[in-house]
Amino acid sequence: MNKILPAPMLSLFLLIIWLLLFNSVSPGVTLLGIAFALLIPILFKPAWPNFAKVKKPHLAVVYFFILIYDIIIANFKVAALIVGKRRSITPAFFVFPLDMKEELPVTILASTITLTPGTVSCEITRGRKGILIHAFSEEDPNEVIETIRHRYERRLKEIFQC
């Protein structure tokens, strides 16, 4: 199984991409897609790191929608600030202390931080202890840290069980 299907999630993902690309689920396309979805992970297996496995896929879906929602909100907030009182913003640098160490979850978290309200993850600090964040306009970093911890990090830990 491992030989034929080294990364089932990836294969599935690739198949989806394939079908999206062709915009068709005709037998020919699907069969070929399956072939590629199986072949490519085998070919690129050495380059596929030992990523943490998604243990709770349904939570991942929830996470995804929360993320979409937050992205939209984030946009409105930042847009309002840009158009409105951009000279009075109070940017801030602070560190979000990480509670996880796994590569993939940390990456997802950092990406999430960047995509969501008023924060950009600038650095992952030494020993993967924290994420240096730049906030667009934030008086109190602790509030942000709490939100991130609660809203994203917690969920990610659940999804990946780490």
Add this chain to the structure above:
Amino acid sequence: MDALNELPVWSQWLVGFFILLGAIFAFIGSLGLAVLPDFYTRLHAPTKNTTLGIGGIVIAAIIVMSMQNGLSLSELLIAIFLFLTAPISAHIMAKAALHTELKMFHRTKDFREEGDAYEHEKTDS
């Protein structure tokens, strides 16, 4: 162009909404890039607004294509790739900015402690 006008009116409204939304967001993103005071704040504008702006256009495109030829989600791929890569770009740029010690907006509050970032360490070459 003519083909678009043949779409049902409700979908025209929907498409129009998403196009406008996307365009406005993207515009604001770029506006932010142009007018915000320092690099770090400017970084926020395009990574969020422009990305979402594209999202709007993508949705509009999906609606149009789907209305014409049945469900068509190809354009979703564009959004996927964009959402996957935009944070990395921002991350690397921010790293570079920190590394080159760019001047910050004077109102920036710095809660960093020594050792939070790598670039302050002395090299041992």
Add this chain to the structure above:
Amino acid sequence: METLYSVTVGILTACSVFLILRGRSFPVVVGITMLSYAVNLFLFSTGRLTIDGAPILGTSDSYADPLPQALVLTAIVIGFAMTAYSIILAVRTRGEVGTDEVSDSNSEDNR
């Protein structure tokens, strides 16, 4: 549109030529690369400018001239190969000669 297009190509060419006349290898290579862009635009336009007529059968009533497109594609690839070679050659020259100047050290071109 044709005026705008040709003026743009002309300016692009002029800027490239200016770079080509610089005294160091790097700007010259960049100039040549940019010139190849201009030339590609030029070659492309010999099929005239067609909007909404991509030469994909069944997508339009009147198609853009596909031949110049194919030629430009070839030209782009060749241009890429040449850019790659020349830029690395420039690096090598700098490594061996110690400078990236392309004019002789005792000529006035350098000053």
Add this chain to the structure above:
Amino acid sequence: MWQQHLAILPILIPLFTALLQLLPWGDRPQPKRRAIGLAASILTLVASAFLLIEVNSQEMLVYLLGNWEAPFGIVLMVDKLSAMMMLLTAILALPVLVYGCYSEDNLGSHFHALFQFQIMGIMGAFATGDLFNLFVFFEVLLISSYALLMHGGGKFRVRATLHYVLLNLLGSALFLIAIGTLYGVTGTLNMADMAVKIQALSGDQAMLAKAGALMLLIVFGLKAALLPLHFWLPQAYSTTSGVVAALFAIMTKVGVYSIIRVYTLIFGADANELALVAHDWLWVMGLLTMLAGALGILAARDLRLMVAYLVVISVGTILTAYSLFSTQTTGAALFYLVHSTFVTGALFLLADVMAFERGKTASRIVSGKQMANHSTYAVMFLVAAVAVIGLPPLSGFVSKLMILESASASGHNFWLWGAIIGATFIMLVAVTRAGSKMIWHTLSGNPSEQSAPLGKRAALASLLLLSLIMTVFAHPIQQYTQSVAEQLERTEDYPNWVLKAPEVSDE
């Protein structure tokens, strides 16, 4: 089966050989590479020879690539000129490769692959009947030459290569502009078809095409090293390794060939408003090129540089003669072209072995120590000098005499006579000076212990022998070049041959 594909063999053989040379050949690849390369070069030579024989009886071979009729597909159009140039290339390549197989190929990587790619590019440029395809093959031969020029490395070589590369990149850009202009006006890329379309042009369109035609002159002039586009050549040829320089004896000829091809077939005498657009320019530039070359050999302080300028002179001579645009002068110029390719190739090799055996003084025109094979080189130098200067009895004399004779006495031609005779005199003075310094003015002491391998000397000798052969068989060769010129003159035949060549139908 292979006869019907004869026209493309001189392109495909080097291509596949080069690709094979790119594959790893185990721990000691070089002997295998040499064997493959030599075998392929012999094959190419045989194929080119057959091609010439075939063309000599059939006038022209047209090969429809992809079985698409002209002008839509790309055609190979091998007429007598092409066949001659291809055979010339193949003949030159063999001894040069033999020379290269004596450790020259160890000086840098990919020598054998690049060598074959180079041949492929040159062959393709000679064979193709399509203007854009000519560009592609120009690029093939240029990129190979960029890499080959570098062979062996070194400060001066790298620098000269950089200049050569960048100038030629500019040339390639101009080439594309010219092609674009001509396509924009005529709507075709096939040269024979373009010739037909050009004849029909008038007014502004003709002027537009003229601009394209003249732009091509710059492009080809750059390749051929016509003044004032020749500056790249001396540095590039004089700093590169001998074996590469010798191979490059054919490179300027590609430019010359293209000029002859385009300004005879497309913008020749039948082109109505565009008839002979380039010939006045060629005349002036050719004469000035000879002058520049002559000054160059006077100024040269290094034998290889001197030979490089001899190449410049040869280009000037050929093109000035060609610009007179008569069958006789063209025929004579082509004879001279063949001769000068062999002789300058031989001279580059000679300069190389001499430099090797002279040691520290290398190929600088100063007295140096006696070479291990001193008397051999003395004789070779004498033969090469006599040939290249154009003194009797060797091929240089024969070909110059042909040019002078064919440019019958008239006001215009006196300039040519003056230029050729003047250049010959300067060559005489400069080359004897070099020979007297390098061969006669040897320092006392033991002769050099470095001796170039016999194979190198044999390769060199065989190139010189070609000059002798061209002298003895001057008449048949001259008859061939004359028939080439006559065929070139009959431009009306080309569209008939090329555009009416039938596709191969299913049986």
Add this chain to the structure above:
Amino acid sequence: MNLLIIIMAPLFGALLPLLLKQTPRLIKTGVTLLIPLTGIAILLSYAPQTLSGDTPKHFIEWLPSIGLDFAIRLDGLSLLFCSLILGIGVLIIGYAHYYLSYEDDDSRFYACLLLFMASMLGIVMADNILLMWAFWELTSISSFLLIGYWFHSSDARRGARMALATTGAGGLALLAGLLIIGNIAGSYQFDDIVASAEAIKNHEYYTAALVLLLLGAFTKSAQFPFQFWLPHAMAAPTPVSAYLHSATMVKAGIFLLARFHPVMAGTELWLTTVTVTGLITMLVGAYFALLKHDLKGLLAFSTVSHLGLICMLLGIGTQAAVIAAMFHIINHACFKAALFMTAGIIDHESGTRDMRKLQGLMGLMPITATLAMVVAASMAGIPPFNGFMSKELFLAQAAQQHLFGGLSWFVPVLATVGAALSVAYSIRFIHDVFFNGEYKELPKKPHDPPRMMSAPVALLALLCIAIGLAPMPIVSELLNSAVTAVTHSQTEVKLSLWHGFNIPLLMSAIAVVAGILIYIARDQLFTFNRQFDGQDAKHNFERLVQKASDTSSRLFDKLDTGSLQRYMAFVLISVIVILLPSLIDISAITGSSPQQSIDTVSMVGAIVLIGAAFGTATLHRNRFVMLMMLSVVGLMVSLAFAHFSAPDLAMTQLVVEVVSIILMILALFFMPQKTNRASSGHRVFRDIIIASFIGGIVATLNFAILTTPAESISDFFIANAKTGGGGTNVVNVILVDFRGFDTLGEITVLAIAAAGIHKLLNKLKPFMPSSDVDGRPWHRIKHPLMLTNVANLVLPMAMVVAAYIFLRGHNLPGGGFIAGLIAASAMILQYVANGVDWVKERFNVNYQSLMSIGVMIAALTGLGSWLFNKPFLTSWFTYLDWPVVGKWEFATALLFDLGVFLTVIGATMMILSNFGKMTTRHRPTHEGN
């Protein structure tokens, strides 16, 4: 055929001594001697024919189309010269046998001598004037080798080069003259030319032809003002001087005058030029002969003088003058060869040729002295020797001519002066060497040479006496036929020693007396001449050549500065100069097509494109910014392609752009990132002008084309793409099918570039900065975590996209090339994100083989059509109906495109990975985080 042997024997016989290199000299000499002896034998067999008035000929076709054939003849003139060349040649070879020392390379000497002999024979026997010229130049070459025989001496080298340069230049002039003559006559055969003599003389180019011809003759014969090279040729071994400067080389010029006498002579121009030149040369030569302290120098200038004499006679051109000339040719050959050999013997035996050191040798070498006195007397024109006779004839001619109207009396006076000088230097030769007091210490103690070495001299001395005493039986027939050949009229030569008391005899007497007086007063002459010392022709020549060389060098340094900027400017200015006139000729650049309207996007695109272009050009000193501007240009170009219906181009441009920028940034690491202002203001101004012109030209062309109605072959592609090529993406079908050959070439270029780059990087020792441009140390993290992860994610996704783009390329935008670049870009991202080692550990792909195989697949696909007897690259496609899957197209074009795909990946990766590997392993780093 036999006739041919006379020339061919020495020509190919020249190889014999070289082949016999290892044998004793005697054998070499013997074999060498056999060759001219054979020639003499053949000559003798033909002589009766020639003497009876026939002209034996032989003809071999060589290059009939230009009139160059191997045609030879043996008329009286040829016979005369052949006898001299072969006869004296035999003597010289015998003499050289003793003359050359053991260290001398006798093989080379004999070889060159024979080569020279052959070329001389060729000149005098050629029936085709182009052939004659070929041999003419061959004498220059072979004499160059002979004069430079002792090449270790700088005098020999310089003398040889000067001789070659002078005679070579004359030869080239001669060639032009001959071509003109041949052109007028319509043939290069001698008889045809003689037949058109009148036409030639009346032709507008006659003057030019004659001047060129005379230049050839005068340089060869060392006539004034070209006499300067001859004395320096004396650096040659004496046998060479004896041969070249008595009987052969210098006489070639005289021969030429004689040969062309029937064609060119008789005009005012001929008469004046040849006569006056001869006269001046005679005087100048004689004067300098007297001044020389070197025995051979004296003889050399005496030769110049005597040649002037002959030349003058040919100028006068009457039959009697020609007889005198021909006779003197024989006489001069005899006594001058003998004198040279004598000088050689003296040099050989005493170690010097300086007359200021030599004296009183009479007692030590009496035989030599006796012989020398005989031949010197002949030279001085003392009866009863042969020299006297021809001088009498000459003086008679000088006295009789009426060439210069009222000033004609000048000629006999000057002739007498010349004769007097001749007497004077002859006396000097004898008196200074053999008498003039007692013998003084010399490098070697001289004595008479071996008998065989004197033999040739003795033989010639005897000949001098014999001819003098009995001219008619010995030379009359030969002279008769020679003069007939020159004048083309029947001749009856009458020669006798005694003509009675007459004007010439008086002149002779005056000359002898005056000569003695001049000799006595010679010291005053030496003193007078000392002020001109340092005016050495050799040095002048060297200086001239050096100066020409230096001037060219300087000119070159000015013009060709080794500056690429300048070369580029030359090319661009050429474009402007050549193209502007034709663009000015265009009446209106707007063609008949209407323009389309401009939309917002195009406008903005154009503005950004132009802005970015300006940015790239102006910010070139801040290179990183320049690259970013370039990126914008690339992006906008790609948008333009998209906007104007070229999706394939847009995609290609996009991906290529990405890869190029990466390459450039990679390269920038090894380059200065910021540079100081490098160009002066006026140069910038010049460059802006050039750039504007080029931009203007391109824009004009572009606009003119865009507004001209299109007519092209493209409809064919649109019509046949689906039916003939099996695809709906016409561009792709063109690429892989209609013009697949271009694509094959294109991927070949890519492969070559990759191989070339590998070659470039092989020995590269790049300059590597340890800190960035502001002096900041580099960031310590090589591979940021987020980047690594995303790159890993993107790789398989990109592969799916690549597969998709590849598969559908034939029908929709895409294809092997773009797919290949997509795959390659994803791989590059791996390199950037994870590093070389990481990738290498995981993918052990030999990119070079991959790319080679890629091209091979494409090429083999093309080759496949051979199996079906179709031309290379003929495509084939079919629709396969598979169960479940449905109908799928299979096309060979896809296979071809696969080759493209693999090549692109292989080549791109080979380029980037090799370049990436360049950096040192020792950079301060910190793995991951």
Add this chain to the structure above:
Amino acid sequence: MLGTLLQIAFLLFSLAILMNFWRLVKGPDLPDRILALDTIYINSLALLLLLGLYQNTQTYFEAALLIAMFGFVGTIAAGKFLLRGDLIE
């Protein structure tokens, strides 16, 4: 109506690109320029999508996809250059 909206969208995106370009020219620092370039890429992607909508064709889809996929590679390269100088190590 959609036509007008599309025109407005074109205008907005065009203005956006102009503003990005202004930032690219102005800087002041390299990261600013990199960011501007990155944004130009993304806005161009949007333009391509809009063009596709406008012309009702999918021919620009792949080009847009490529920008989405590889537009950031240039940014990464530039950033990496600032950080390490060497892209591939």
